[in-house]
Amino acid sequence: MEMEIVRTNNDQSETAKNKNEVVISIKGLKKSFGEKDVLKDINLELKRGENIVVLGRSGTGKSVTIQCIVGLLKQDAGSLTVFGDEVADMDDKQLKELRIKIGFLFQSGALYDSMTVRENLEFPLTRVLKLTDQAEIDKRVEEALDGVGLLEAIDKMPSDLSGGMRKRAGLARTIIVNPEIILYDEPTTGLDPITSREISDLILSIQKKYKTSSIIITHDMECARIAADRMMIMDNGEFIAEGTFESLHKSNNKIVASFFKDIL
Numbered sequence: 710m711e712m713e714i715v716r717t718n719n720d721q722s723e724t725a726k727n728k729n730e731v732v733i734s735i736k737g738l739k740k741s742f743g744e745k746d747v748l749k750d751i752n753l754e755l756k757r758g759e760n761i762v763v764l765g766r767s768g769t770g771k772s773v774t775i776q777c778i779v780g781l782l783k784q785d786a787g788s789l790t791v792f793g794d795e796v797a798d799m800d801d802k803q804l805k806e807l808r809i810k811i812g813f814l815f816q817s818g819a820l821y822d823s824m825t826v827r828e829n830l831e832f833p834l835t836r837v838l839k840l841t842d843q844a845e846i847d848k849r850v851e852e853a854l855d856g857v858g859l860l861e862a863i864d865k866m867p868s869d870l871s872g873g874m875r876k877r878a879g880l881a882r883t884i885i886v887n888p889e890i891i892l893y894d895e896p897t898t899g900l901d902p903i904t905s906r907e908i909s910d911l912i913l914s915i916q917k918k919y920k921t922s923s924i925i926i927t928h929d930m931e932c933a934r935i936a937a938d939r940m941m942i943m944d945n946g947e948f949i950a951e952g953t954f955e956s957l958h959k960s961n962n963k964i965v966a967s968f969f970k971d972i973l
């Protein structure tokens with residue numbers, strides 16, 4: 710299918726103009742499971758400092774793409790590089806290093822229920838970065854929690870937190886190892902509209918503060934409006950359109966328009 714590229718004069722944002730380094734490059738990616746061709750021809754370039762929102766109907770291949778990026782799945786054909794290195798060729802040591810550079814925020818926030826918020830945040834510092842200096846660990850835990858506005862909950866258990874607070878804690882645990890790239894899988898799912906908005910604002914402020922590059926998979930159009938520098942629409946294993954929120958909003962493509970049907 711021909712990709713529809715919708716652009717407006719505003720597309721050359723500061724981000725696009727100044728930061729042309731490509732951090733993730735995906736070319737002609739294909740992945741099948743048995744008879745089912747899930748990824749047919751995925752092409753994407755994530756630039757340094759950029760937030761890309763990926764929209765797509767259920768079962769269209771978004772999660773499979775993310776799993777290829779972190780090396781949990783291997784493509785059948787095509788190329789996928791992160792900072793110039795082909796992920797499919799990486800050995801276990803290189804994959805470990807890759808997964809430190811790429812933070813991943815799961816839908817649930819993925820906190821350990823039996824640990825306090827503090828212990829949840831210490832975990833990647835001691836287990837992944839192998840830090841041992843308790844003063845440094847405390848400082849980083851407090852800074853990360855402060856960055857997501859959750860310092861007061863440091864000694865709480867996850868079960869004592871609201872859904873929005875759990876997301877914040879999950880986000881703090883993602884940023885604490887200073888990832889250069891963050892992959893968000895449905896970051897606002899299950900939250901009320903006001904809390905969703907707060908999380909979307911936080912995703913934007915993390916991009917600015919930590920200079921991260923992100924791919925955000927979401928069905929939440931408000932999240933897309935707030936956090937996306939660029940949006941890409943996936944359908945049936947391919948991207949069929951890309952552009953800013955405003956430019957895609959004007960698209961006549963039926964699939965693209967279906968995502969914007971409730972947007973004024």
Ligand SMILES: Nc1ncnc2c1ncn2[C@@H]1O[C@H](COP(=O)(O)OP(=O)(O)OP(=O)(O)O)[C@@H](O)[C@H]1O
Binds near residue numbers: 742765769770771
């Ligand atoms: N490990 C696997 N083995 C077999 N089939 C799989 C596997 N992983 C994904 N699939 C199939 O690939 C297709 C795309 O799945 P994927 O999870 O990427 O969809 P998605 O776009 O993320 O959807 P959603 O929005 O529902 O999360 C689905 O039909 C799914 O059943």
